[in-house]
Amino acid sequence: xxxxxTQAETQPLLEVxxxxxxxxxxxxxxxxxxxxxxxxVHAVVGENGAGKSTxxxxxxxxxxxxxxxxxxxxxxxxxxxxxxxxxxxVSIIFQExxxxxxxxxxxxxxxxxxxxxxxxxxRRQLHRDTEAVLKELGVENLISPSALVxxxxxxxxxxxxxxxxxxYDSKVLIMDEPTAALSSVEVKMxxxxxxxxxxxxxxxxxxxxxxxxxxxxxxxxxxxxxxxxVGTVLTKNTTPQEVVFMMVxxxxxxxYPPLGKPEDFGEVVLRVTDGxxxxxxxxxxxxxxxxxxxxxxxxxxxxxxxxxxxxxxVPFKGGTLEVHGKVQMIKNPTQAIALRMGFVTEDRKSxxxxxxxAICDNMLLAVRSLQPVFGYIFKDGLPKERKLVPxxxxxxxxxxxxxxxxxxxxxxxxxxxxxxxxWLASKADIFIFDEPTRGIDVEAKAGIHDMxxxxxxxxxxxxxxxxxxxxxIGMSDRILVMRDGRIAGELPxxxxxxxxxxxxxxxxxxxxxxxxxxxxxxxx
Amino acid sequence: xxxxxxxxxGSKNFFRSLRIPPVYYFLVVVFVGGAILDFIFADGQMVxxxxxxxxxxxxxVALGIxxxxxxxxxxxxxxxxxxxxxxxxxxxxxxxxxNGQTENVPKAIAVVFLIGAFTGLVNGLIITKLKVNAFIAxxxxxxxxxxxxxxxxxxxxxxxxxxxxxxxxxxxxxxPVSILVLLVVVLAGWFVLARxxxxxxxxxxxxxxxxxxxxxxxxxxxxxxxxIICSMTAVLTGLFVVSRLRAGAPWIGTDGVYDLESVATTVxxxxxxxxxxxxxxGTLGGVLIFGVLDTLFxxxxxxxxxxxxxxxxxxxLAVASYTIRSKREAA
Numbered sequence: 001x002x003x004x005x006t007q008a009e010t011q012p013l014l015e016v017x018x019x020x021x022x023x024x025x026x027x028x029x030x031x032x033x034x035x036x037x038x039x040x041v042h043a044v045v046g047e048n049g050a051g052k053s054t055x056x057x058x059x060x061x062x063x064x065x066x067x068x069x070x071x072x073x074x075x076x077x078x079x080x081x082x083x084x085x086x087x088x089x090v091s092i093i094f095q096e097x098x099x100x101x102x103x104x105x106x107x108x109x110x111x112x113x114x115x116x117x118x119x120x121x122x123r124r125q126l127h128r129d130t131e132a133v134l135k136e137l138g139v140e141n142l143i144s145p146s147a148l149v150x151x152x153x154x155x156x157x158x159x160x161x162x163x164x165x166x167x168y169d170s171k172v173l174i175m176d177e178p179t180a181a182l183s184s185v186e187v188k189m190x191x192x193x194x195x196x197x198x199x200x201x202x203x204x205x206x207x208x209x210x211x212x213x214x215x216x217x218x219x220x221x222x223x224x225x226x227x228x229x230v231g232t233v234l235t236k237n238t239t240p241q242e243v244v245f246m247m248v249x250x251x252x253x254x255x256y257p258p259l260g261k262p263e264d265f266g267e268v269v270l271r272v273t274d275g276x277x278x279x280x281x282x283x284x285x286x287x288x289x290x291x292x293x294x295x296x297x298x299x300x301x302x303x304x305x306x307x308x309x310x311x312x313x314v315p316f317k318g319g320t321l322e323v324h325g326k327v328q329m330i331k332n333p334t335q336a337i338a339l340r341m342g343f344v345t346e347d348r349k350s351x352x353x354x355x356x357x358a359i360c361d362n363m364l365l366a367v368r369s370l371q372p373v374f375g376y377i378f379k380d381g382l383p384k385e386r387k388l389v390p391x392x393x394x395x396x397x398x399x400x401x402x403x404x405x406x407x408x409x410x411x412x413x414x415x416x417x418x419x420x421x422x423w424l425a426s427k428a429d430i431f432i433f434d435e436p437t438r439g440i441d442v443e444a445k446a447g448i449h450d451m452x453x454x455x456x457x458x459x460x461x462x463x464x465x466x467x468x469x470x471x472x473i474g475m476s477d478r479i480l481v482m483r484d485g486r487i488a489g490e491l492p493x494x495x496x497x498x499x500x501x502x503x504x505x506x507x508x509x510x511x512x513x514x515x516x517x518x519x520x521x522x523x524x
Numbered sequence: 525x526x527x528x529x530x531x532x533x534g535s536k537n538f539f540r541s542l543r544i545p546p547v548y549y550f551l552v553v554v555f556v557g558g559a560i561l562d563f564i565f566a567d568g569q570m571v572x573x574x575x576x577x578x579x580x581x582x583x584x585v586a587l588g589i590x591x592x593x594x595x596x597x598x599x600x601x602x603x604x605x606x607x608x609x610x611x612x613x614x615x616x617x618x619x620x621x622x623n624g625q626t627e628n629v630p631k632a633i634a635v636v637f638l639i640g641a642f643t644g645l646v647n648g649l650i651i652t653k654l655k656v657n658a659f660i661a662x663x664x665x666x667x668x669x670x671x672x673x674x675x676x677x678x679x680x681x682x683x684x685x686x687x688x689x690x691x692x693x694x695x696x697x698x699x700p701v702s703i704l705v706l707l708v709v710v711l712a713g714w715f716v717l718a719r720x721x722x723x724x725x726x727x728x729x730x731x732x733x734x735x736x737x738x739x740x741x742x743x744x745x746x747x748x749x750x751x752i753i754c755s756m757t758a759v760l761t762g763l764f765v766v767s768r769l770r771a772g773a774p775w776i777g778t779d780g781v782y783d784l785e786s787v788a789t790t791v792x793x794x795x796x797x798x799x800x801x802x803x804x805x806g807t808l809g810g811v812l813i814f815g816v817l818d819t820l821f822x823x824x825x826x827x828x829x830x831x832x833x834x835x836x837x838x839x840x841l842a843v844a845s846y847t848i849r850s851k852r853e854a855a
Contacts, residue, residue: 081740082738082740083738083739083740086740094738098732098734098735098738099735100727100728100731100732100735100800101731102727102731102796102800102801103727103728103731103800107724107727107728111724111725111728111735111736111739111741112725112728112736112739112740112741113739113740114721114724116720116721119720119721119722120719120720120721121719121720121721121724123719
């Protein structure tokens, strides 16, 4: 072991020297040099646009650098295509899944490299090879080679991706935001897997927005900012605050705005009693004006389904729903919008925005959906509406040169602001946020958090769903924890991650209030 | 107890392992329903007379062969609307070149297959290299082919020799040669898709060209080959049609609506329009459904235009049932 370590010290597995990459108008990477050692998990962090994805794409052969060199095991290499990188033992797992959902695990792992004779597949060999790879990862009991990828959970799909990378006999594995779609338990599983790969002497490069995980998994952390190398630190010698400071130049304390005070909270605007549908059971809770009610829970616990039920996407079938003191049946989103509810969805691109339409049209989408079909022709609505736009833009602080710009050209943070503006325009006063800051860089995240808090000060009630516990804890005035489609418990503000996790996994004794009945019911 | 349940379980698993495309349940429903109607309103020969049963298959041969090719391109997330015109061109050229002489048969076959391969190659190149949407690209080649054909040939031209009618009318024992050809084409299609690297690459490319590219596949070549295969099946259909009709005319392919019907039967068979999923067995089921309907309407002597109403309903029902099913699976 000691010998290995000294070898590791002297001979990096992969080294990048003086890498520079320019895109029209931007220097994405400026003279970056890094070394990656075997048996080491090396996290690369930085805000969106810091250049980390560009660097990874260069290492994996998806981009060619304008200057600089890549040295793999002492040998200078240049990859024209990811396939060449794979062949040399450098694999990348991209942020978006790269699997074919309609094909089996085996077919996915060995796509393009199927064992065959005269073009005819050797199916037994394919099955055996796949089993061997899965066994190497210790997941042979979890995933069958013949299972369709679409039938697997997100976490298991991630494992198949890793298996695919391993099957190229990789020495260097790059993981770009591997945990973005995973729940905490699944992340733990991934951690174990990474440990195994480390033990095999692989160099693992890990990109993540979630600092908590970076600190759990990584041995070393490199911070990039604006295409420049800020520095590399050993995880054991640093703190998250320090890393955030390196990333953005400010301390972690500024991360979340102060919680609401009791006098900020007003009357109950939303009350659910015994709500249920195919995914949800016995949902009862109240939401007050001016508060942020956080909803935590593991992946699949029914968080998103709760939001969808409230907003009428997949409505409640049983129970009662009171909005502004009146019993309502919300059967579709139009009704919800008419009741001044706003839903900021998890998936901005497919559910929240029309990426190819102008910012202003996106902002006015919800307002227009409430108007009669010919409303804005007959009622002088069009010019009036458009007058709203600059005000809205200012309120949510969108940074753009023109509101006619297509939304797809905005950064993730700015896109999220457009979604917010959309609901502000419809005068919503009950906001449902589902993963409001997923995939958004640290600075924009803080901006969104400030904005959510600002909304509550204007009398808006916020229900915020998040899989990131620090976000839940940092933002929530009360915390609902879901499990198996039920509300497993309610926790006060600033509960610890451990307390939330205990309830979410069904080991908690947090039944200290009216929701204890549901918690009991949830134990059946 | 155990002895009675176990075999039942076993046979259930056996059926599941066969992975029968759901379209065959539709086929059974259509056939049984049709047979009942036939018994009530006609002579019930659809079931009792083997000749009529066989006829269902023979009617399906023309559409079936080209639908196998269409399945290939559609699995690759492409589409080929030019098959109808390729069929027309084949029919016309075959009877023109053969001109009633047996010694001209090999030459004619060689020429039409070359034309087919060339059309498929051009389609594939336009789609992959010029990046023209497949629908538009093959619509374009359709118009070009139609223009050339109509400018050159007005009506029936030439004829085929007696010997060539063997393809359309010949029998080996009780089984028509054409049915055997269809089965060979379907089997070959199944083998290529399910057992060869090319098939796996086609599913990969159709499922996600990005994933396929990142796995090192030459996606352009995969799609081009699929288009060549598809055009070749259209040629084979054209040869069959002309051997039945004994002479070729420019309107044969378009009148047969082979373009839209091959797409329809492929979709009924469970191949996704978006690509990456499906197979030729499903397509064969879709083709047979159309064959049963044809025969049924013939039997009942109903206005053949009514047939299209039913076909339309079946397409919509089939695809709706697939989406509902996959939604349920997802949930």
